[in-house]
Amino acid sequence: MVGTKVKILLWQLVILATAFCIWEWGYDLRKVAALKPFVPSILDPYFISKPSAIWTSFLKLGCLSDPAGFIACFDKNPNNLWLATVVTLKNMWWGFVSGSVSGVLAGLILGRSDYLAKICEPYIVAMNSIPRIALVPLIILMFGLGDMSKVVTAWIVVFFVVFFNTFEGTRSVDRDQIAAARLLGASELTVLRTVVIPSALAWVFASLTPAVSFALIGVIVGEFIGAERGLGKLIIEAEARANAAEMMVAIFIMMIVGIMLAFVVRRVQAYLLRWQPQFERQV
Amino acid sequence: MSATAGQGRPAVPESAASRTRISVEGLDKLFKTADGELLAVDNVSFEVKQGEFVALLGPSGCGKSTILNMVAGLLPKTKGAIRIDGDDVVHGKINPKVGYVFQRDTVFPWRTVEANIGYGLEIAGMAKAERAAKVKRAIELAGLAGFDKNFPRMLSGGMRQRVALMRTLIMEPEVLLMDEPFGALDTHTKLEMHKTLLEIWERERQTVLFVTHDLGEALTLSSRIILLSARPGRLKEDFAVTFARPRDAVSLRETAEFGELYSHIWHSLGEEFRRTKAE
Numbered sequence: 001m002v003g004t005k006v007k008i009l010l011w012q013l014v015i016l017a018t019a020f021c022i023w024e025w026g027y028d029l030r031k032v033a034a035l036k037p038f039v040p041s042i043l044d045p046y047f048i049s050k051p052s053a054i055w056t057s058f059l060k061l062g063c064l065s066d067p068a069g070f071i072a073c074f075d076k077n078p079n080n081l082w083l084a085t086v087v088t089l090k091n092m093w094w095g096f097v098s099g100s101v102s103g104v105l106a107g108l109i110l111g112r113s114d115y116l117a118k119i120c121e122p123y124i125v126a127m128n129s130i131p132r133i134a135l136v137p138l139i140i141l142m143f144g145l146g147d148m149s150k151v152v153t154a155w156i157v158v159f160f161v162v163f164f165n166t167f168e169g170t171r172s173v174d175r176d177q178i179a180a181a182r183l184l185g186a187s188e189l190t191v192l193r194t195v196v197i198p199s200a201l202a203w204v205f206a207s208l209t210p211a212v213s214f215a216l217i218g219v220i221v222g223e224f225i226g227a228e229r230g231l232g233k234l235i236i237e238a239e240a241r242a243n244a245a246e247m248m249v250a251i252f253i254m255m256i257v258g259i260m261l262a263f264v265v266r267r268v269q270a271y272l273l274r275w276q277p278q279f280e281r282q283v
Numbered sequence: 284m285s286a287t288a289g290q291g292r293p294a295v296p297e298s299a300a301s302r303t304r305i306s307v308e309g310l311d312k313l314f315k316t317a318d319g320e321l322l323a324v325d326n327v328s329f330e331v332k333q334g335e336f337v338a339l340l341g342p343s344g345c346g347k348s349t350i351l352n353m354v355a356g357l358l359p360k361t362k363g364a365i366r367i368d369g370d371d372v373v374h375g376k377i378n379p380k381v382g383y384v385f386q387r388d389t390v391f392p393w394r395t396v397e398a399n400i401g402y403g404l405e406i407a408g409m410a411k412a413e414r415a416a417k418v419k420r421a422i423e424l425a426g427l428a429g430f431d432k433n434f435p436r437m438l439s440g441g442m443r444q445r446v447a448l449m450r451t452l453i454m455e456p457e458v459l460l461m462d463e464p465f466g467a468l469d470t471h472t473k474l475e476m477h478k479t480l481l482e483i484w485e486r487e488r489q490t491v492l493f494v495t496h497d498l499g500e501a502l503t504l505s506s507r508i509i510l511l512s513a514r515p516g517r518l519k520e521d522f523a524v525t526f527a528r529p530r531d532a533v534s535l536r537e538t539a540e541f542g543e544l545y546s547h548i549w550h551s552l553g554e555e556f557r558r559t560k561a562e
């Protein structure tokens with residue numbers, strides 16, 4: 001058991017190190033005439049930068065190498081790496097929370113009421129067939145370049161994912177379990193609280209991990225199209241200067257944020273769904 | 284006694300003087316399906332008196348669950364009358380006097396054994412300490428001691444069915460409806476469950492309507508057997524089961540009376556099984 005774990009970790013490290021080496025020095029192999037045809041032009045640092053340059057850019061954007069000192073640099077640049085990260089995270093968080101909460105509520109209500117579900121069905125199908133990203137310019141028009149438009153974009157992306165899963169989860173609750181609860185004295189509301197919600201929770205959580213990524217996508221796309229601050233804005237600015245290293249810095253930060261949030265969701269999920277066999281050992 | 288009772292032995296309830304708890308009169312159930320109509324229950328009438336243990340016996344698909352679900356108010360009836368203590372059973376309205384044990388496993392997988400058994404008391408708002416004491420007793424009675432904090436997935440089928448049984452019994456229902464509660468269990472576990480159930484019932488004497496297609500089970504547990512025909516379910520015969528109580532689920536099966544009544548009803552039941560197969 002332990003042996004396998006160590007081996008897996010070892011392989012992962014080897015792959016990581018190899019990838020970094022190719023990234024850092026791969027393009028230099030072009031200088032050797034014989035190897036030139038084997039080095040694809042995509043390895044050009046102009047496109048993908050290289051780890052050392054990314055690190056330098058990180059220090060620069062993060063005000064960690066400014067001769068004037070951290071505070072002065074931080075104050076001078078309103079979209080410095082830290083502020084941009086905080087802004088993007090904050091917008092993403094509110095988009096995620098509002099999207100999940102409203103998605104769960106709508107899913108539960110429509111899932112429990114055939115009547116309402118039938119009434120709403122065509123509208124939901126129609127709304128769902130619009131690519132959400134196509135709405136972003138409209139949302140920015142409505143809510144301005146500030147944070148609100150990013151929250152709304154993230155909300156709309158998250159809402160549908162969570163809604164559909166909650167709806168399906170609510171629909172697939174075992175009817176006999178509901179009947180059993182009713183026969184043990186549960187009111188409609190108690191059934192919802194003690195049977196429908198716990199039973200649909202697995203479905204809800206199945207949508208929350210992707211919802212985290214979707215919230216981030218929503219905010220970043222919003223920032224691409226029009227924003228004053230944020231990591232997306234940082235990327236767009238770097239693109240204007242053809243600065244791949246700075247773009248990569250923002251991308252790495254997003255990756256780290258994404259990993260951390262997915263981890264948190266997973267822990268909560270493992271705790272709340274500890275009655276399911278696949279989460280048995282993770283609590 | 285129901286007028287349509289059959290030609291077998293005269294059906295005499297164990298305590299003839301007691302009042303009628305469940306009464307079913309001229310009950311029909313017609314299912315409307317995609318490919319037409321299906322008559323599942325046809326003009327069924329019977330009564331269950333206070334403290335009787337009545338088995339509803341019939342081949343698979345003859346409408347036993349359908350009848351029980353209508354009695355519980357879980358399914359609308361097509362025709363006829365169902366009364367519990369003289370009150371009409373209304374579809375969708377749950378009678379707090381009635382307890383129900385399902386044919387399928389309906390234990391809540393997200394609740395531990397103790398939380399499952401305590402479910403009804405918990406939602407009724409019983410204080411935690413009082414509830415815990417009752418649950419503890421129920422767990423011991425069901426032979427589940429030590430599994431209090433386990434989730435159902437760690438239990439065997441028989442243990443889960445005990446949880447379902449205790450979850451219902453802890454509410455002290457006066458009328459207990461059971462739909463093949465031990466149908467999915469192996470013979471040995473089934474006998475164990477019969478012991479547990481007999482022990483509890485012989486002490487508490489709830490009014491029980493117990494659905495099964497297992498003749499041995501019906502004979503072991505019940506004080507009366509109502510035999511249904513193959514689909515559509517019609518009342519075929521009504522047998523009194525007068526073996527002395529307390530009964531021992533195992534040794535009872537070895538007695539001569541048991542064998543005699545078994546083969547008598549088996550003959551009648553056999554016809555219905557053959558009819559089911561022939562379809």
Ligand SMILES: Nc1ncnc2c1ncn2[C@@H]1O[C@H](COP(=O)(O)OP(=O)(O)OP(=O)(O)O)[C@@H](O)[C@H]1O
Binds near residue numbers: 321341345347348350
């Ligand atoms: N919701 C339904 N819609 C249509 N037909 C149904 C429905 N429920 C049951 N039936 C049919 O009614 C008949 C009786 O079903 P029921 O479940 O009552 O049988 P049963 O006697 O309980 O059988 P088993 O011993 O296998 O549980 C069956 O033929 C079944 O196909």
Ligand SMILES: [Mg+2]
Binds near residue numbers: 348463
């Ligand atoms: Mg059945």
